[in-house]
Amino acid sequence: MSGHRAGGPPTVAVINATSASVEPARIALAAGYPEASVWSLLDDRLISDAEASGGLTPALSDRMLSLIAYAVHGGADAVLLSCSMYGPVLEQARREHRLPMLSSDEALFAEVARRRFGSVLLLGHLTPAVQDSVNRLTRMLSAADSGERTTVIGRTASGAAEAAALDDIDALEESLAAAATPYLDDVDAVILGMFSLSPARTGVEKALGLPVLSAPLPAARALRERVARGPGTGLPNPNQPLGRLHEGP
Structure with a gap:
């Protein structure tokens, strides 16, 4: 079942695991996929239950698969997950539904691989999610076959989760900048691996003087291209940039 009618906008269902990611996803889709109609779905216990x-x-994976099925049967033309921790669920979801689907950081990681940094610092606000993101980014970089090895460092930013939940951008910027400052001489870029951290990207980049990349806008642009290509398309190729994904200079 498809929500797209002839002449109508494509419907993108964004499945959120925290209310703090809803607005960043909407803003990014408005910029990177402006013709889409955004349908926000929220289960605000997905993160806390995973952390606990x-x-x-397996039970949480099944819960996310149920949400994806709900979006598909409700008429979505594409599905975007805004929580990095649940990205692995898409492997099964893609087998069950011939619909363009994207995890939160696939396009971001492809951009990191394309730019071939020597080392990057990946920041998040939940330790399990940060470790998962580091592992997946490392695997993607290893598979990119660029001939260059990128070192990935992962760190949890203390206080970032609370600041994001309160929409306190100043506190969020301070938390992320403080977590990154000890690594300024060791890394070439900082990666904000969660949608809820993206509102602080510009401020953190200014504070650190390093490129800071975040997930929502690359995801929106990549999903737009994937929908245009049709269902059943593959993952982003890190050696073939999906448009101009990067947000910083």
């Missing part, structure tokens, strides 16, 4: 369980469990 020590990470992604």
Whole structure:
């Protein structure tokens, strides 16, 4: 079932695991996929339940698969997950539904691989999510076959989750900048791996003097291209940039 009618806008269902990611996703889609109609779905216990369980469990994976199925049967033309921790669920979801789907950081990671940084610092506000993101980014970089090895460092920013939940951008910028400052001489770029951190990107980049990349806008642009190509398309190729994904200079 498809929500797209002839002459009508494509419907993008964004599945959120925290209310703090809803607005960043909307803003990014408005900029990177302006013709889309955004349908926001929220289960605000997906993160807390994963944290309490020590990470992604089979039961939580099934819960996300149910949300994806709900979006598909409700008429979505594409699905975007805004929570990085649940990205692995898409492997099964893509087998079940021939619909363009994207995890929160696939396009971001492809951009990191394309730019071939020597080392990057990945920041997040939940330790299990940060470790998962580091592992997945490392695997993607290894598979990119660029001939250059990128070192990935992951750190949890203390206080970032609370600041994001309160929409306190100043506190969020301070938290992320403080977490990154000890690594300024060791990394070439900073990666904000969660949608809820993206509102602080510009401020953190200014404070650090390093390129800072965040996930929502690359995801919006990549999803737009994937929908244009049709269902069943593959993952982003890190050696073939999906448009101009990067947000910083």
